[in-house]
Amino acid sequence: MALVDLISSEVVKVPLTSDNKPAVIREMVQILKDSGKIDDFDHVLEAIHKREEMGSTGLECGIAVPHAKTDAVKSLTVAIGISPEGIDFGSLDGKPSQLFFLMLAPPNQSGPHIEALAEIAKLSRSTAFISTLINARSSQEVVELFRED
């Protein structure tokens, strides 16, 4: 399962409206709730917070990758959010996070989960593409940036 297979406009939000870490996590989980990808909002929220308590998933270059294994999903699920202003997510370089990938995987699908996260890790090294994504104006534009025209 390639990351690009998981991305559709329903799971992308531009711009995010939150201005702090707990709120943006809620907003990202709400994207999945609204798109019908999850039913149990609270269960997912708890799983994401539990992982964040172990250490922030805010990386460098304005990217954050909150993720969790949870039986609240039956298959690998992703939401993407963009905050042009940036949000303090406790990132490694201390800079605000602007591009959020929230990823959920059922406990028995670690392989696809790892491959999708690895794609994001590779993507994070491409500063030009990240900059283009952060400047996207709509969810459809984000989807098109990931796909071949």
Add this chain to the structure above:
Amino acid sequence: MNSPIKKIMVYIDGSEQSITAAQYALCLSKFTGADLMAFYVINTKALDDLLKARIFLKEEQMDYERDLEEDARRYLNHVRELARNKGITIETRSAMGNVHREIVKIIKEEGFDLLIIGELSHIRSRRDEFYDETERAMRVVPCSVLIVKDEDSVWEHYESLGK
């Protein structure tokens, strides 16, 4: 003319597509008499990359590695069972490392002449970053590659195999 297919490797990654590929590989092995091996790679390269990128913590990396080892056992057991149900001999093996490199390595070392993989993503990305590991393997292996599609048809063929 001798069959051009003597040694088949089917790559299993835990996806439904790879299990369909295994069913097709079993059919092909039965009809050609080719030796068949199912291969699973525990993607420790990705785990290392995730640790380096600090997406994973060390304990998370170890937890996921255990998950992947269990996945390898479970899916290869499943493929062995598919083979046993049809009276076909299959070897199963797993390795750890970079997926496409491990696939290339074993194909070269053991002289496989056909790699069978599951259906690839329908959606194309303009970026190399989004080639998945199976797609990378398809691009770099030295032998012919067969991509299995049409799950329902493959299932019918598999089911029609006598024991």
